[in-house]
Amino acid sequence: MSKDLKFLVVDDFSTMRRIIKNLLHDLGYPNVAEADDGKTALPMLQAGGFDFLITDWNMPGMPGLELIKAVRADAKLAKMPVLMLTAEAKREQIIEAAQAGVNGYVIKPFTAETLKEKLDKILGAGK
């Protein structure tokens, strides 16, 4: 899989965005942009150029679940791989996220290995 993929990392905490950005960099994906909630992220995604979305759930403004629903409803973005990376761990929430169309779901706190494994799985499946 190409390492030129462009990621958008959406999380309201800048530390978490930084951690994810560093991990992606270590995994060989240096092309990463950031947004602090769904409202900021959606226009960035609609402007084009992104290949992968990693989003948190619990954010002020537009939460991650709403962002995913908006992405899936947009014809241009509908097929974009989406990984949810969140502290939300209720069974019904995971099911809801799956129904909204996430490609992977990772709960915080997470490890670098888990992130790599999910990315590989999603990108491998998309080939």
Place this chain on the structure above:
Amino acid sequence: MSNFQVLKLEYGACVDSLSEALRGGDETAFFTAVDHIVRMREPATLTEIRKLTGDLQKALQRFSIESRLADIAENEIPDARTRLTHVIRMTDEAAHRTLDLVEKSGPLAERTAREAAALIDSLKSYRDRPMAGGGFEGAVRSIDAFLPVARAVEAFLPIVRTDSEQIRRNLADVLLAQGYQDLTGQIIRSVIKLVEELEETLASLTRLSGDVVEHTTLGESPDKGHGPVVPGVTRGEVASAQTDVDELLSGLGM
């Protein structure tokens, strides 16, 4: 039946026993009959006074609880909000400080590994070099071939020393940066104390009012999210590890 007829029925017997006791000079029976009549009138008088006294007492208690509540709402809640905002700032700073140090240390360790790998290659080439032949000339050629390796080792060692010392210092700073946990923990504990007091005050107020307050839970809209799982607070079925999530999703065909 008229009101007076009811009174006659209620009080007639008492009045009879009262006059009988008076006539017979029975003091005990007389006072028993008087007490009975007084108790019959109590609902209209003493009970009312008792109720008023009770209400007044409740009103006074309510006043003191409400002044405490007003104080909490006006001063301590905004104060708690500031303290919690400070907690976010402290954790944010500590995390960035740690990340800065990690970002600075990574390239140093990488450089050491890279230079060491190059040295290993040089040593290997020296060892695998074609035989230099015997005698004095052979020994000189051997030394000449080793000279660049020795120079590389000489250049490498001070770099390793400086880089390792820097990494060690960075790690010590990472360690120090974790001090935020103690400080934020103390602040959060003080906020918990305030919440406990607020809970107790509100419960007293509810008890005094005697009203049944409908229970509502905040932040239960699943679309907004609930935040991290807090042991003892988060209700419902919760995934405790990534494996639980994976199992659930594979059960859904993902």
